Amino acid sequence: MNSQPLLLATPSGDTLKLRPEGPWIAAHVSTLEALAGSVGADVGRSRAVTLDMSGVSALDTLGAWILEKLSRKAAASGEQAAVVGVADHFTGLMDEVRQVNRHTPAPAAAANPVLSRLGELGKATFSAREDIAIFLQMLGALFVSVWGVLRRPRSLRLTSLVYQLNRIGVQAIPIVALITFLIGAIIAQQGFFHFRRFGAESYTVDMVGILVLRELGVLVVAIMVAGRSGSAYTAELGSMKMREEIDALSTMGLDPVEVLILPRVAALVIALPILAFIGSIAALYGGGLVAQFYGDMGPAIYIARLHEAISVTHFEVGILKAPFMALVIGIVACSEGLRVKGSAESLGRQTTTSVVKSIFLVIVLDGLFAIFFASIGM
Amino acid sequence: MNQSQQEFAIRVRELVVGFGRQTVLDHLSLDVRRGEILGLVGASGGGKSVLMRTIIGLIPRQGGTIEIMGQPTRGRTEGAAMTWGILFQQGALFSSLTVRQNVQFPLRENLVLSQELMDEIAIAKLEMVGLRAQDADKYPAELSGGMTKRVALARALALDPPILFLDEPTSGLDPIAAGDFDALITTLQRTLGLTVFMVTHDLASLTAVCDRVAALADGRIVAIGPMRELLQSEHPWVRAYFHGKRSQMLQHEMR
Numbered sequence A: 001m002n003s004q005p006l007l008l009a010t011p012s013g014d015t016l017k018l019r020p021e022g023p024w025i026a027a028h029v030s031t032l033e034a035l036a037g038s039v040g041a042d043v044g045r046s047r048a049v050t051l052d053m054s055g056v057s058a059l060d061t062l063g064a065w066i067l068e069k070l071s072r073k074a075a076a077s078g079e080q081a082a083v084v085g086v087a088d089h090f091t092g093l094m095d096e097v098r099q100v101n102r103h104t105p106a107p108a109a110a111a112n113p114v115l116s117r118l119g120e121l122g123k124a125t126f127s128a129r130e131d132i133a134i135f136l137q138m139l140g141a142l143f144v145s146v147w148g149v150l151r152r153p154r155s156l157r158l159t160s161l162v163y164q165l166n167r168i169g170v171q172a173i174p175i176v177a178l179i180t181f182l183i184g185a186i187i188a189q190q191g192f193f194h195f196r197r198f199g200a201e202s203y204t205v206d207m208v209g210i211l212v213l214r215e216l217g218v219l220v221v222a223i224m225v226a227g228r229s230g231s232a233y234t235a236e237l238g239s240m241k242m243r244e245e246i247d248a249l250s251t252m253g254l255d256p257v258e259v260l261i262l263p264r265v266a267a268l269v270i271a272l273p274i275l276a277f278i279g280s281i282a283a284l285y286g287g288g289l290v291a292q293f294y295g296d297m298g299p300a301i302y303i304a305r306l307h308e309a310i311s312v313t314h315f316e317v318g319i320l321k322a323p324f325m326a327l328v329i330g331i332v333a334c335s336e337g338l339r340v341k342g343s344a345e346s347l348g349r350q351t352t353t354s355v356v357k358s359i360f361l362v363i364v365l366d367g368l369f370a371i372f373f374a375s376i377g378m
Numbered sequence B: 001m002n003q004s005q006q007e008f009a010i011r012v013r014e015l016v017v018g019f020g021r022q023t024v025l026d027h028l029s030l031d032v033r034r035g036e037i038l039g040l041v042g043a044s045g046g047g048k049s050v051l052m053r054t055i056i057g058l059i060p061r062q063g064g065t066i067e068i069m070g071q072p073t074r075g076r077t078e079g080a081a082m083t084w085g086i087l088f089q090q091g092a093l094f095s096s097l098t099v100r101q102n103v104q105f106p107l108r109e110n111l112v113l114s115q116e117l118m119d120e121i122a123i124a125k126l127e128m129v130g131l132r133a134q135d136a137d138k139y140p141a142e143l144s145g146g147m148t149k150r151v152a153l154a155r156a157l158a159l160d161p162p163i164l165f166l167d168e169p170t171s172g173l174d175p176i177a178a179g180d181f182d183a184l185i186t187t188l189q190r191t192l193g194l195t196v197f198m199v200t201h202d203l204a205s206l207t208a209v210c211d212r213v214a215a216l217a218d219g220r221i222v223a224i225g226p227m228r229e230l231l232q233s234e235h236p237w238v239r240a241y242f243h244g245k246r247s248q249m250l251q252h253e254m255r
Helices: A026-045 A061-076 A088-099 A113-151 A158-168 A170-198 A203-242 A245-251 A256-293 A299-309 A312-338 A344-375 B003-007 B048-055 B099-110 B115-128 B133-137 B145-156 B175-192 B203-209 B227-232 B236-243 B245-254
Strands: A006-012 A015-024 A048-052 A056-059 A080-084 B008-019 B022-033 B037-042 B063-068 B084-087 B163-167 B195-199 B212-217 B220-225
Touching (some): A006 A026, A061 B115, A158 A170, A158 A256, A170 A203, A256 A312, B022 B048, B037 B048, B048 B163, B212 B227, B220 B236
Parallel strands (some): A015 A048, A048 A080, B037 B212
16 A cells, blocks of 8 residues: 555547545645646646546545546547546545636636725725714713713712722722832933033923923823723723613613713723822922932922922823813723624624724824913913 | 444533633533534633633643543644544644745654645545545635635644544634534545534524534533434423523424
8 A cells, every 4th residue: 555645547449537546635735736737737638537546545635636636637639538436435526626716707707906005095085984973973972871870860870880980090000100100200310411511400390290291190090091991991992882771771771871971981081080180299309309309309309399380281181181081082992892703703893993993083182282281471 | 442432522521611700610511422523602702712721731630531532632633634624713724834835834743654645635535525636735824714614624634633623613704614614524524534613603504504502601511412402301401592582583483
């Protein structure tokens, strides 16, 4: 018995006699392909082809298909093809293989690359409009359910709200405080290092105070919350959508926006200003530590300078932005969650979209607020 | 080649599997003969899937031996796809790949062959399980339950493995689709000479497809044999299983 497959081709007159031998199985596929390729030209040249299968010791679908392809190739060029000597236990497989690959659809013609690029651009533009519509729709649905809660305060899901507050508020405090602390410290260090050259070290405190309170505190915290909690919202709602939990809620006569989305968005709107406040304090503390150990400025002087440099207005400007940023993050996260389709891939894509989009919108919103506050003189 | 290697595809001896303090399989022994379709029945949560997953190496065992085609197994092995194909209950198709790519995946990972041949083999497999070539470019999310199972079967059979594991192949299918699937498994088993190990609750497919049926209760195989013999079994759980109200109704219909 052969351990390697063979294909003996013996031309006799106009007839080509092919005799495969040994195991024609998937494990020897590269040999089999080479064998079939080597007799291809001979098959094309001869009038009739006989395939004598009596030497085949083992056969599987792959081997059977390669042999079938040879006999089909012969038949296609108007020759006579006969398969003989098929062992009994291979008959079923050979018959089965004879049926397959008969109706292969023509492959779709490759699209014009320029046109397809243009098409993608058009689709992206169109979907941007859809995105805005979905955002506004979710905003509207939220306000409707807020109105419902105002009329019937008992319909507020308090347990869920408290649970979400704990998850996205309390549990986020350590990481938010750590990161804002580091950012405050880095800004102060940069300030001391660069302002020292023209003797304006003491203005570092002004820079840290104003920058942290007005912009960085809330912006950094909002971006972190979008990454940490927004993505969690999208993934949660998305997997609920996939497992038909949201459909189940709707069929029980409950509004998913009221039950699932309102507590989540409300928790964000409550938690983000608090986190932004904690973050700002941590950043000022970080700046103070750098002032003492790097800038040779004691805590008393640092606090006194800070007191002169900043006013409640700066703090207000920062903290007023937080609830709006929270609303944007919550709406984007929840509406992306509801757009998840059946597959795991779609869940991943929607979560990415949610985080990217909410961070982008948070920064855009921050810019708009900067223009607004500048024009009203705050 | 000794005799046991010729005769048995899977030999399980004194298998012990447990999680924490709970023992799920308790000195279980089971032989699956070459070329047969063996059905495994058992209570929900009774260890049927655990047995299957232990044989294919997904769950570590605490004791006992498992021989596949005469070779003892040790956990997950390279090239396992050449030895067995597995049809998971939910299909477990890779959702980021098309149907064609799903079927080609075992070929691509285990063999070196041209893209053309790979495409032809994938279409051949899909047609063998009763799908059309037009379905090849769909994604798993676009398939119905029955089609998912068929694609998963095509993928399991991509390398023509000698052993096929089926985990509740007909669950979630309507009776017509389930009947078709039973017929498909029988046909493929005959054509490809497969050994089939099938976990199922479907009494109809046990009767129609299986050569032998094994009943798993209390962590052991309590009865094994052709369906006819199992119906005569005196074991209380087996009696309850096959002579309960639902089963009686079905058997009446069949007579």
